[in-house]
Amino acid sequence: MKELEFITRRKPATPVPTADEVMKALSSVKDPELGRDVVSLHMIEGVSVKGGKVTFTLNLTTPACPLRTRLEEAAKDAVKSVTGVTEVEMKTGSVVYATRDTSQPGVLSGVKNIIAVASGKGGVGKSTVSVNLAVSLAASGAKVGILDADVYGPNIPHMMGVDTNPEVKGELIIPPVAHSVKVASLGFFYKDETPVIWRGPLVAGAVKQLLTQVDWGEIDYLICDLPPGTGDASLTLAQTVPLAGIVIVTTPQEAALSIAAKALAMFRRLDVPILGVVENMSYFICPHCGKRSDIFSNGGGRKIASEQNVDFLGEIPLVTAVREQSDAGVPIAVAMPGSPEAAIFRDFAFKVAGMVSIVAYAKMNK
Numbered sequence: 349m350k351e352l353e354f355i356t357r358r359k360p361a362t363p364v365p366t367a368d369e370v371m372k373a374l375s376s377v378k379d380p381e382l383g384r385d386v387v388s389l390h391m392i393e394g395v396s397v398k399g400g401k402v403t404f405t406l407n408l409t410t411p412a413c414p415l416r417t418r419l420e421e422a423a424k425d426a427v428k429s430v431t432g433v434t435e436v437e438m439k440t441g442s443v444v445y446a447t448r449d450t451s452q453p454g455v456l457s458g459v460k461n462i463i464a465v466a467s468g469k470g471g472v473g474k475s476t477v478s479v480n481l482a483v484s485l486a487a488s489g490a491k492v493g494i495l496d497a498d499v500y501g502p503n504i505p506h507m508m509g510v511d512t513n514p515e516v517k518g519e520l521i522i523p524p525v526a527h528s529v530k531v532a533s534l535g536f537f538y539k540d541e542t543p544v545i546w547r548g549p550l551v552a553g554a555v556k557q558l559l560t561q562v563d564w565g566e567i568d569y570l571i572c573d574l575p576p577g578t579g580d581a582s583l584t585l586a587q588t589v590p591l592a593g594i595v596i597v598t599t600p601q602e603a604a605l606s607i608a609a610k611a612l613a614m615f616r617r618l619d620v621p622i623l624g625v626v627e628n629m630s631y632f633i634c635p636h637c638g639k640r641s642d643i644f645s646n647g648g649g650r651k652i653a654s655e656q657n658v659d660f661l662g663e664i665p666l667v668t669a670v671r672e673q674s675d676a677g678v679p680i681a682v683a684m685p686g687s688p689e690a691a692i693f694r695d696f697a698f699k700v701a702g703m704v705s706i707v708a709y710a711k712m713n714k
């Protein structure tokens with residue numbers, strides 16, 4: 349009898365956690381952007397419990413998740429807090445949320461989200477922002493394409509370093525891939541310097557052709573670089589396909605702001621979600637003395653975002669290397685990934701991806 353008591357005391361029963369307990373703990377972890385827990389958002393996959401060791405996968409709504417580290421830590425901590433858990437092995441994956449219905453057949457059927465980049469004024473840096481957005485999203489692991497919808501000055505092939513003609517298979521154009529991004533542009537077809545005189549219907553036709561006659565395949569984010577203003581290309585794009593949303597690029601000075609507000613108002617009227625405003629050429633850091641100058645003033649982008657009640661997506665400085673890299677066909681975000689400018693573009697791209705997840709989630713729950 350005494351011996352039995354001894355054995356019981358020496359070996360107290362170790363609590364073994366169950367998969368249900370693990371899921372319950374995970375259901376206390378909220379995605380702060382979507383406002384719901386990771387279990388009901390179907391972000392948890394493959395929970396396995398062996399003794400005290402728990403293995404599972406956390407699937408983010410985008411590989412470019414701005415809150416990635418926070419969510420990973422919160423999920424891991426929640427599982428660790430379950431009684432009996434001695435080891436947690438968590439993998440992180442992603443299943444990109446779609447704002448488009450990808451169940452319908454058709455050329456664009458594999459494209460989950462179309463993001464347009466627009467501005468009121470010309471020359472504010474839409475194309476620069478578009479290429480760096482595309483390559484930053486691709487570097488995060490997303491499948492990305494870029495469509496140069498600027499029929500008047502198609503310069504995306506140049507900025508992406510594409511100088512070959514695309515392959516044509518049957519009726520479809522196979523987009524060349526540069527820096528892991530599929531590229532399509534009217535620039536492929538109009539190489540000489542002769543100005544093309546575009547009338548409204550021609551512009552609409554050209555944009556539609558780039559959308560529907562390019563074999564885009566499976567794509568998480570298709571970035572569309574628009575010509576300046578609120579003309580035919582912008583209208584056609586917004587009316588032909590449901591857009592995940594639009595990013596408005598502005599420079600900081602007063603003159604640019606009212607025009608940016610007009611562009612924003614047009615997309616609102618067309619029911620296109622506004623993902624936010626980004627301010628380009630926000631400030632200049634002198635490469636010689638390191639001093640900052642607000643050449644075009646500063647803070648206008650933030651002001652317009654707040655007045656219009658949309659998100660502010662960041663300030664991009666005026667830096668010689670940004671222009672040089674675009675001219676060399678290797679956007680700075682891939683050419684110099686450790687630079688402060690690449691980090692700024694990455695933060696901006698992740699904010700955009702986060703906003704797209706929010707729009708997609710709202711659509712799924714309509």
Ligand SMILES: Nc1ncnc2c1ncn2[C@@H]1O[C@H](COP(=O)(O)OP(=O)(O)OP(=O)(O)O)[C@@H](O)[C@H]1O
Pocket residue numbers: 467469470471472473474475476477498501574575576628629664665666667668669670671672674675
């Ligand atoms: N942050 C920046 N730092 C340095 N140069 C920049 C920056 N942003 C844009 N540029 C340069 O300014 C010029 C205009 O930029 P970009 O072509 O991207 O503007 P855009 O809005 O697309 O112009 P358009 O209205 O003609 O299409 C380019 O030479 C580009 O390299």
Ligand SMILES: [Mg+2]
Pocket residue numbers: 474475476498501503573574
């Ligand atoms: Mg441009």
